[in-house]
Amino acid sequence: MDTKSILPKVSEAKKASKKRKFKQTVDFIIALKELNLKNPEEQLDFYVGLPFPTGRKKKVCALVGLELKPKAEGVFDLVLQESQFDSFKEDKKKLKKIIKEYDYFVAQANLMAKVAGSLGKFLGPKGKMPNPKAGCVVDMKTDLKATYEKLQNLVRVSAKSQAQVQAAVGTEDTDDLQIAENCHSIYDQVLHHLPKGELNIRKVLVKLTMGPAIEVE
Numbered sequence: 001m002d003t004k005s006i007l008p009k010v011s012e013a014k015k016a017s018k019k020r021k022f023k024q025t026v027d028f029i030i031a032l033k034e035l036n037l038k039n040p041e042e043q044l045d046f047y048v049g050l051p052f053p054t055g056r057k058k059k060v061c062a063l064v065g066l067e068l069k070p071k072a073e074g075v076f077d078l079v080l081q082e083s084q085f086d087s088f089k090e091d092k093k094k095l096k097k098i099i100k101e102y103d104y105f106v107a108q109a110n111l112m113a114k115v116a117g118s119l120g121k122f123l124g125p126k127g128k129m130p131n132p133k134a135g136c137v138v139d140m141k142t143d144l145k146a147t148y149e150k151l152q153n154l155v156r157v158s159a160k161s162q163a164q165v166q167a168a169v170g171t172e173d174t175d176d177l178q179i180a181e182n183c184h185s186i187y188d189q190v191l192h193h194l195p196k197g198e199l200n201i202r203k204v205l206v207k208l209t210m211g212p213a214i215e216v217e
Contacts, residue, residue, distance in 0.1 A: 001184070001216065002184060003177070006206070007180040009215070010026070010176045010183070010206055012206075013208055013213075016208075017172070017207075017208040017210060023172060024210060025054075025056070025172075025208070026168070027166055027167065027169070027208075028167055028186055028206055029164065029165065029206070030164065031201070032159060032165070032202060033201070035159075035163055035194075037160060037162070043160045045156075046193060047131075047134045047155065052179075053170075054168050054171070055173065057152065058104060058151055058154075059078075060103065060104045060148055061079070062078070062079045062106045063080050063106065063107040063119070064079060064107070065081070065110070067140065071140075078098070080098075082108075082111055082114065099123060105129070106136045106147060107130035107137055108138060108139065109138065110139070112137060116129070127156070135151070135154075136151075155168065157190060157193075163202075170182060179206075
């Protein structure tokens with residue numbers, strides 16, 4: 001499967017979906033087969049840096065100490081200092097609101113133990129613990145602006161409890177070719193992570209939020 005085979009299906013998916021009062025997301029779906037997801041070695045969980053933006057800004061929250069706070073405030077959408085972590089134990093409602101609003105959480109490396117102890121039970125279940133694989137664990141030497149920009153095009157590919165991968169690859173006003181390129185990037189990486197390659201893929205689909213799923217042959 002290549003970009004050329006995906007491109008016409010992106011156009012078809014857009015045409016098949018009725019106009020809504022909101023901007024619809026374009027999702028890329030890969031249905032899997034012949035995987036034992038009870039075996040951690042056959043589960044999928046990794047990140048893909050897409051060649052083009054997904055059309056929606058990712059909001060990033062930084063969890064830092066006093067020494068990194070000034071640098072972080074010039075880059076991230078929200079900065080929470082170490083001294084604030086324990087206060088969320090008393091204000092769980094505020095913390096849950098922040099977790100829902102922000103897509104990624106970046107943490108200072110030497111504070112990871114405290115982040116885990118104070119916030120882990122809230123971030124973990126939502127899949128938002130700062131992940132080194134995504135570049136979300138930083139220190140004083142890290143280029144924070146580059147980290148922020150990288151996260152804008154990053155998507156998480158996961159198949160742990162159900163045999164399906166689904167990721168946002170654009171919005172309805174994103175250029176069709178850019179969407180197709182993003183789809184192909186995910187497909188290529190999924191293929192390399194599957195034990196049997198294409199034999200583990202049942203079907204591939206493209207759809208808008210409220211539209212029908214269009215199969216890519």
